[in-house]
Every structure is written in structure tokens, then in C-alpha cells.
Amino acid sequence: MKLIMAVIQDNDAGRLMEALSRKKFGLTRLASTGGFLRSGNTTLMIGVEDERVEELLGIIEKTCKPRKKIVTPLPAGPADAYVPYPVEVTVGGATLFILDVERFVKV
Amino acid sequence: MKLIMAVIQDNDAGRLMEALSRKKFGLTRLASTGGFLRSGNTTLMIGVEDERVEELLGIIEKTCKPRKKIVTPLPAGPADAYVPYPVEVTVGGATLFILDVERFVKV
Amino acid sequence: MKLIMAVIQDNDAGRLMEALSRKKFGLTRLASTGGFLRSGNTTLMIGVEDERVEELLGIIEKTCKPRKKIVTPLPAGPADAYVPYPVEVTVGGATLFILDVERFVKV
Ligand code: NI
Ligand code: NI
Ligand code: NI
Numbered sequence: 001m002k003l004i005m006a007v008i009q010d011n012d013a014g015r016l017m018e019a020l021s022r023k024k025f026g027l028t029r030l031a032s033t034g035g036f037l038r039s040g041n042t043t044l045m046i047g048v049e050d051e052r053v054e055e056l057l058g059i060i061e062k063t064c065k066p067r068k069k070i071v072t073p074l075p076a077g078p079a080d081a082y083v084p085y086p087v088e089v090t091v092g093g094a095t096l097f098i099l100d101v102e103r104f105v106k107v
Numbered sequence: 108m109k110l111i112m113a114v115i116q117d118n119d120a121g122r123l124m125e126a127l128s129r130k131k132f133g134l135t136r137l138a139s140t141g142g143f144l145r146s147g148n149t150t151l152m153i154g155v156e157d158e159r160v161e162e163l164l165g166i167i168e169k170t171c172k173p174r175k176k177i178v179t180p181l182p183a184g185p186a187d188a189y190v191p192y193p194v195e196v197t198v199g200g201a202t203l204f205i206l207d208v209e210r211f212v213k214v
Numbered sequence: 215m216k217l218i219m220a221v222i223q224d225n226d227a228g229r230l231m232e233a234l235s236r237k238k239f240g241l242t243r244l245a246s247t248g249g250f251l252r253s254g255n256t257t258l259m260i261g262v263e264d265e266r267v268e269e270l271l272g273i274i275e276k277t278c279k280p281r282k283k284i285v286t287p288l289p290a291g292p293a294d295a296y297v298p299y300p301v302e303v304t305v306g307g308a309t310l311f312i313l314d315v316e317r318f319v320k321v
Contacts, residue, residue: 107201
């Protein structure tokens with residue numbers, strides 16, 4: 001059994017949790033902020049049998065892989081003083097710590 | 108030294124934390140949601156000496172073991188259109204990951 | 215690679231996170247309450263290469279070491295019935311669990 005501490009972007013959290021629960025992976029979501037990724041991250045604690053680790057990593061890579069996105073920033077000042085233009089940003093990414101579980105207990 | 112990541116129901120959190128602190132177990136409570144158990148869970152991070160693991164598991168089992176409970180749901184529609192009746196639900200349960208601590212430091 | 219779960223006081227969190235990011239340590243902050251330290255704690259999850267563990271511990275010790283502080287409590291009752299006087303309290307402290315990371319993955 002492994003315990004994976006996965007730090008992902010808030011934006012990807014909903015889709016990843018849905019994908020993982022469809023495949024019956026057990027997880028819980030911890031409230032987290034700052035750090036490994038740009039602001040707005042989520043830490044998932046995922047328990048996984050040794051033989052399903054690669055399958056799990058595949059789902060995380062597919063769902064969270066960094067990608068370009070065009071966003072139009074909101075004007076920071078008066079609307080007529082500044083016309084915002086679209087910019088390309090990178091979203092996604094994941095930082096995973098895979099820990100060995102010495103013992104797994106369900107009550 | 109072991110570090111136990113324990114996912115329990117919110118409902119059991121207060122009683123378990125009280126029972127553990129009475130026995131001088133060190134713990135901290137992480138905000139968590141969804142996943143391993145029905146909605147409304149809490150993750151406790153508990154540090155424990157190797158020789159007290161069984162004692163700790165005994166307390167968690169006693170406090171969090173799944174049990175039946177009769178609840179009367181609130182009416183979902185207009186009160187006169189629907190008379191709610193009591194239903195039996197299962198509450199409690201715990202999912203525990205026991206990790207080996209390579210080194211424990213107190214500052 | 216090690217994963218360090220560090221429980222520190224809320225008061226020290228800002229200064230520690232700043233000191234660690236200046237030295238390029240990767241971390242995320244988990245919302246946590248109660249337990250190992252007096253009320254108001256923060257749990258940091260810090261990933262660190264084996265060869266930088268001592269450097270990291272040095273920073274945490276320097277930033278979070280317990281120290282005396284003089285505080286003047288707010289009056290608990292009517293102001294004229296009770297004149298609060300300054301008291302010395304101990305702040306700071308940290309509890310660290312160092313875990314071995316079996317595998318570290320960045321997506
Ligand atoms: Ni295993
Ligand atoms: Ni040990
Ligand atoms: Ni290592």
C-alpha cells in the first residue's frame with residue numbers, strides 16, 4: 001500500500017477527484033495554500049495498492065499536465081483608462097510524494 | 108515512532124480528540140473534505156511511539172467503530188405534502204495509514 | 215528525498231515560509247488546528263533532498279525556537295474591576311516528522 005500526497009492546482013481538483021473516484025481510488029482532500037505551485041492549490045491524500053500506482057500516475061498526468069491557456073485579465077483601474085488584452089499562462093502541474101504505508105487499517 | 112494519518116467522520120472528531128489527549132497522544136487536526144468516508148470528514152495526524160500503536164488503535168476502534176443510528180430527515184418539500192419517517196443510517200468508520208517516521212524532531 | 219510534516223505556531227508561519235522560499239525549499243501549507251502545540255498551529259508539508267535536511271532543520275530551529283514574550287491580556291470583565299498586568303508566555307516551538315519518500319514525481 002502507498003500513500004500519495006499530491007499537490008495540484010485548485011482548477012484541476014474537481015476533474016481529478018471525479019476521475020479517481022470513477023476508478024474507485026480512495027482519497028481525501030486537504031485544504032492547502034501556497035507553495036509548490038502557483039497560488040490556489042489543493043492537497044489530495046490518496047491511498048493506493050502497489051499494483052495500481054502506475055494507473056494512478058497516468059490519470060494524474062493526463063488530468064493535471066501543464067498546458068497553455070489564454071486568459072483576459074480584468075482591468076485593474078478604470079475601464080476607459082486601460083484595455084485588457086489576452087495573455088497566455090501555464091496552468092496545471094502536480095507535485096507527488098509517494099510514501100510507503102507500513103500498515104493500513106480500516107475500522 | 109509512527110505517524111498515523113487517520114481519516115474519520117466529523118461527528119467522531121471531538122470525542123476521539125478528547126480520548127486521545129486524555130491519554131497524552133500528540134495530534135493535530137487537518138481540515139479535509141470528501142473521499143474515504145461519507146461527506147464531512149476530518150484528518151488527524153497522530154504521532155505515536157511504536158510501543159503505543161496498539162493502544163492507539165484500540166481507542167480509535169472503540170470511538171469510531173461504525174454503528175447504526177436512527178435519523179429523521181428534514182422534509183425536502185412543503186411540510187404538508189410529505190411526512191418524514193425515521194431511517195437507519197450507518198455512522199462512524201475510520202481509514203488509517205500508518206507511516207514509519209525516519210526521524211522525529213522537537214524544537 | 216524526504217517529506218517533512220512540520221507543525222508550527224501560526225505566529226511563526228509567515229516568517230518561516232518566507233525564509234524557506236528564499237532558500238528555494240518547496241512547501242505547501244495545510245490548514246490545521248489544535249494538538250501538538252498551543253492553539254493556533256499550522257502544518258507545513260516540506261519536500262527536501264536528503265543532503266539539505268540539516269540546512270532545513272537549522273532554519274526551522276532558528277525561526278521557531280521557543281522564546282519568552284511579554285503579553286498584556288485583555289481584561290476579561292468590566293474594565294474598572296480588573297487591571298490587567300503583563301505576563302510572560304512562551305511562544306514558538308515545532309514538532310517535525312521526517313518521512314522517507316519512496317518516489318518523487320513532478321508532472
Ligand atoms: Ni505497501
Ligand atoms: Ni519508528
Ligand atoms: Ni530519499
